[in-house]
Amino acid sequence: MSEHEALEALQRIASELSVSESALRQRLRQLSNSLATICQGIDVYGSSKDTNLWSCEPTGDFVFGHFSFSPEAGITLSCRDNYDCIADAEKPDPCGPTYSSKNIDASPIEWLQRAVAAGQLGELLQVIGARLNARLTDVSHAADLASRCLANPTLAIGATFSDVAQQIGYVSVVQDWKSAMDDIATDPASAIARACSLTESVCKHLLDDLGIDRPNDQSISPLFKTTASALDLDPANQAEEELRKLCGGLASAVQNLGALRTKFSLAHGQGPNDTRLTAAHARLAVNAAGNISTFLMEQWQLKKQLETI
Secondary structure, eight states: OOHHHHHHHHHHHHHHHHHHHHHHHHHHHHHHHHHHHHHOOOOEEOOOOOEEEEETTTTTTEEEEEEEEEETTTEEEEEEEEHHHHHHHOOOTTTTOOEEOOOTHHHHHHHHHHHHTTTTTHHHHHHHHHHHHHHOOOOOHHHHHHHHHHHHHHHHHEEEEHHHHTTTTHHHHHHHHHHHHHHTTTOOHHHHHHHOOOOOOOHHHHHHTTTTTSSSSHHHHHHHHHHHHHHOOOOOOOSHHHHHHHHHHHHHHHHHHHHHHHHHHHTTOTTTTOOOOHHHHHHHHHHHHHHHHHHHHHHHHHHHHHHOO
């Protein structure tokens, strides 16, 4: 192999290494974000056991540490070196050993690789899972924690909904979404009512931005129908049968959300044998309202982009 060929081979290896290192950091960031979403609003922390991250035999220098998690910072790498050990030995901290915390992007890639290879991610997830299960033994928090741990789709929809709403300036409806989510486990009927109100609020925002008068009947179905028509989502105007059915299905879903709210409203009361709403019913309704509202706001974004072209 010539020197030129050897250099090309080294360049290919270096490029592949750079891509692999970037992929590792990206996957760690994704895991950190997912874990933070699952534990949103839950005061839970955890860490794996220490492992050797770096050492230099000639000088005797070393670094060891572990992965840590907190809802605020996500996954970080907590490290300490031989100088930290010497300082702690000379002046012990009553709170325990001193660690330096580095986020995923600031941590040396070799340290991240060694921590992952040592099985620290799996260990960290087991620790977080054990602590979540321990929290579930507290009956007063069980319903709230169960809804947060089991309703990952709701949280995922909420993140998209919040992003789109903030992009177009509908800040007030984000709080409406959070209120609906908070009621899922403890008050399903209220969660469904809030989900309907959320859809109505989004429709009113959109109609005002579009410069279109609201219908005289400002209940959920007329509001949605007027908004859908303004956004070119009227089933009758769709060229493809599949799109006609999809747009018609949206209108049907909205109509049934409104009917569900009316039937189970606290204003009407219930008999001893009447169906009782559960958290599962509420989660379905809130997810549906979130998806539909997000779709309407995204259509408005697309409409504005096309008008500027």
